[in-house]
Amino acid sequence: MSVPQSARHGRLVTPLAAVLVVATPIAILALAALSTRWFFPDPFPDSLTTEHLSKILGSSTTRASIATGLLVSATVTAIALLVSWPASRVLARPHMPGRAVIIVLLFLPSVLPAVGLAMGIDIVLLRLDLAGTYIGVVIAHLVPTIPYAVAVLTAGFVRHDRRLEAQAAVLGANDWQRLRLVTLPALRGTLLVAAALTFVVSWSQYLLTVLSGSGRVVTITMLLFSALSGGNPSTIGVLALVAASPATILLALAGRQTTESIAP
Amino acid sequence: MSLIVDGIVKLFQPQADPVLNGVSFVVEPGSVTCLLGPSGVGKTTLLHVIAGLADPDAGTVHLDGASLDGVPAHRRPLTLLMQQPQLFAHLDVIDNVAFGLRVRGVARRARRRRSLELLELVGIDHLASRSTHHLSGGEQQRVALARALAVRPAVLLADEPFASVDASVRRDLQDLVTSVHRELGTTMLMVTHDLDEARRIADHCVVLEHGRVAIQGSPHEIIGRPTTPTAQLPWSAHRHVKTTEPDSQRPVETPSLVNGSRTSGARP
Numbered sequence: 001m002s003v004p005q006s007a008r009h010g011r012l013v014t015p016l017a018a019v020l021v022v023a024t025p026i027a028i029l030a031l032a033a034l035s036t037r038w039f040f041p042d043p044f045p046d047s048l049t050t051e052h053l054s055k056i057l058g059s060s061t062t063r064a065s066i067a068t069g070l071l072v073s074a075t076v077t078a079i080a081l082l083v084s085w086p087a088s089r090v091l092a093r094p095h096m097p098g099r100a101v102i103i104v105l106l107f108l109p110s111v112l113p114a115v116g117l118a119m120g121i122d123i124v125l126l127r128l129d130l131a132g133t134y135i136g137v138v139i140a141h142l143v144p145t146i147p148y149a150v151a152v153l154t155a156g157f158v159r160h161d162r163r164l165e166a167q168a169a170v171l172g173a174n175d176w177q178r179l180r181l182v183t184l185p186a187l188r189g190t191l192l193v194a195a196a197l198t199f200v201v202s203w204s205q206y207l208l209t210v211l212s213g214s215g216r217v218v219t220i221t222m223l224l225f226s227a228l229s230g231g232n233p234s235t236i237g238v239l240a241l242v243a244a245s246p247a248t249i250l251l252a253l254a255g256r257q258t259t260e261s262i263a264p
Numbered sequence: 265m266s267l268i269v270d271g272i273v274k275l276f277q278p279q280a281d282p283v284l285n286g287v288s289f290v291v292e293p294g295s296v297t298c299l300l301g302p303s304g305v306g307k308t309t310l311l312h313v314i315a316g317l318a319d320p321d322a323g324t325v326h327l328d329g330a331s332l333d334g335v336p337a338h339r340r341p342l343t344l345l346m347q348q349p350q351l352f353a354h355l356d357v358i359d360n361v362a363f364g365l366r367v368r369g370v371a372r373r374a375r376r377r378r379s380l381e382l383l384e385l386v387g388i389d390h391l392a393s394r395s396t397h398h399l400s401g402g403e404q405q406r407v408a409l410a411r412a413l414a415v416r417p418a419v420l421l422a423d424e425p426f427a428s429v430d431a432s433v434r435r436d437l438q439d440l441v442t443s444v445h446r447e448l449g450t451t452m453l454m455v456t457h458d459l460d461e462a463r464r465i466a467d468h469c470v471v472l473e474h475g476r477v478a479i480q481g482s483p484h485e486i487i488g489r490p491t492t493p494t495a496q497l498p499w500s501a502h503r504h505v506k507t508t509e510p511d512s513q514r515p516v517e518t519p520s521l522v523n524g525s526r527t528s529g530a531r532p
Contacts, residue, residue: 167350169337170315171364172415177338181367185354 026244033237052234057242062223066242069219072134072209073202073246076141080198081191083142084149091150092157103154106147114207117143122211132214140212141202148197156190196254200247265328265341265418265451267291267314272323274309283309285475286323291419291468296445296452298462300486301472307455308347310472311421314453315344327418338367341418345425349408351396357407358383358392364415375414382410385447386440402433406440413448422454426461438464463487 032038033053035045056062091099109117121140122131130136160183168182184191206221213219224239267290274284283306291297299307312318314325316337325332332340343364351360358379359366365375383389386406396404405425412420422441426434442465445452456462462469462483469486471479479486 161350163346163348163350164352166317166337167344167346168352168363168367169317170340170342170344170421171367171411172338173363173367174336174338177367181363182352185352188354 026241029237029240029244031237032233033241035234035237038233053238056235056238061218062220062239062242065218065220065223068134068217069203069221070246072137072141072217072219073199075138076145076202077195077198079138080142080145080149081153081195084146084153084194088150088153088157091154092160099154103147103151106150110144110147118207118211121208125212131212132216134217137209137213137217140208141205144205144208145198145201148201149194152190152194152197153187156187156194160186193254196250199250203243203247266293267419267451267453268326269310269314270324270326272310272313272325273321274306274313274318275321282321282475284313284320287472287475287477288323289470289477289480291451291453293451294449295467296441296454296465297468297470298466298483299453299455299470299472300457300459300462301478302457305472306475307457307472308423311344311423311453311455314419315342315421316340317344343412343415343417343420345408345412345420345422347424347427349401349404349428351399351404351407351411353396355396356392357388357394357396357399360396360407361411361414363411368415378414379410382414383407385413385444386410400433401429402437405429405437409437409440409444413444413450417450419451419453422452424455424457426456426458434461441465459487 031045031048034048034050036047036049036051038045090096091102118140121143125131125136125140128136130139164182164186165178168178173181203219204221205219206225209217209219209222220239220243224236224243227235227239230236269290270288272284272287273282275282287306287310289297299310301307309318313320314332316332316335316339327341352363355363358376361379361382362370362375365378370378380389380392383392386409388403388406388410391399391403391407396407399407405428409425412422425441426437429437438461441452441454444450445465454465466483469480469483470477471486
């Protein structure tokens with residue numbers, strides 16, 4: 001049965017609109033990053049150059065902030081997944097009482113006003129003498145990231161057939177072998193999505209990083225916010241692109257993984 | 265190896281009636297024993313207790329004279345063929361069959377050779393490198409059977425392994441199990457509630473009812489003569505025989521309990 005042309009066009013409109021909404025700001029940032037002069041109402045920059053890009057990327061401050069951001073977010077991701085894995089496994093048990101309430105409680109800090117949350121965490125870190133340290137920033141980032149990891153992993157465990165692990169056990173697999181050879185491969189897609197989300201949420205934290213790091217732990221997101229107050233579109237463009245890169249790559253990978261796991 | 269099930273009691277809730285209430289029987293070495301009974305009588309639970317996937321509240325399981333109390337599932341020399349094949353989707357057919365050998369540390373070449381032998385035995389060696397997604401229900405159950413046999417289990421437990429396939433495939437699989445048993449002589453304990461299946465495969469039948477062994481004996485003793493009134497059955501299994509074999513052209517035989525030997529736990 002042929003699909004009417006209007007319906008075919010209708011199907012294209014939504015994804016096209018979504019791509020435009022996402023791609024337009026990124027395209028503008030990319031143009032800003034490569035422009036020498038670009039003032040309103042000109043639709044395009046006068047000329048393009050890679051001067052800003054190489055200057056900012058070559059700066060030791062930028063490189064150090066990227067390294068710090070990667071280190072913080074990678075550590076946060078690892079810890080969040082390690083903590084969330086057993087918690088999600090328990091939460092996903094059939095007839096688990098209070099599952100929805102626990103997940104709502106976990107997300108509660110994330111829906112509180114960010115300043116209040118950041119201040120609260122900062123006070124705790126100050127008392128523990130961890131404010132302004134790398135460990136302090138990691139602990140602060142765990143608060144908004146663990147709920148995402150728990151929510152994604154719980155959904156994965158709910159769909160996961162635990163009889164596969166029982167089958168592996170009766171075939172002779174011990175606990176570690178069941179985890180390595182059965183559970184992890186079965187939940188690979190879920191784990192990647194959880195890791196990507198956790199990393200991105202950590203990577204984009206500004207207020208929490210500023211307060212818990214006391215300005216001593218500087219990530220690329222903090223440099224970007226500083227550049228915003230400076231008002232130089234080229235610098236903003238370059239830093240925004242750099243800041244968006246890991247998140248874009250990870251989410252694309254996670255999206256691909258999810259699509260593959262859904263496809264028959 | 266002989267398997268002795270001795271007074272197994274299993275409760276799902278402390279105050280509730282036990283699902284298994286002192287189940288005892290013996291599976292003789294090299295025999296095929298069918299565990300029969302209506303749905304919900306605890307057949308699967310009993311297999312899980314024997315396999316080490318569930319702990320009994322009382323009673324013991326002995327294998328060749330040694331108690332399996334406290335032995336975790338992965339250390340028991342038994343395998344369990346589940347109702348659904350439970351194949352590992354990220355592994356191809358041969359790696360599924362080789363799984364039990366892999367976790368035992370068997371070298372790659374040796375485990376592939378053994379897995380191919382088993383796949384040949386169950387008639388699907390041509391599917392060795394195939395993804396499990398592309399197999400039919402019958403092929404999947406053959407892979408599961410090969411995988412269970414690859415580790416040379418002392419006893420193969422099977423939980424209604426043919427329930428998820430259609431009648432014609434089920435008949436093929438029953439014949440396959442019979443021929444594999446003849447070839448390898450593996451001791452088997454198989455759950456079914458299909459009396460005809462028990463008649464075709466079993467050397468010995470154990471019928472569970474209300475958490476106890478109601479009757480046990482040879483299929484001939486248990487299922488009996490066609491003229492016996494069906495009212496004597498411990499459950500209405502004769503209906504199951506009819507409904508699970510829509511393609512059968514044979515007249516349905518009416519099972520009975522004539523000559524069946526009741527155990528001390530049997531109800532009147």
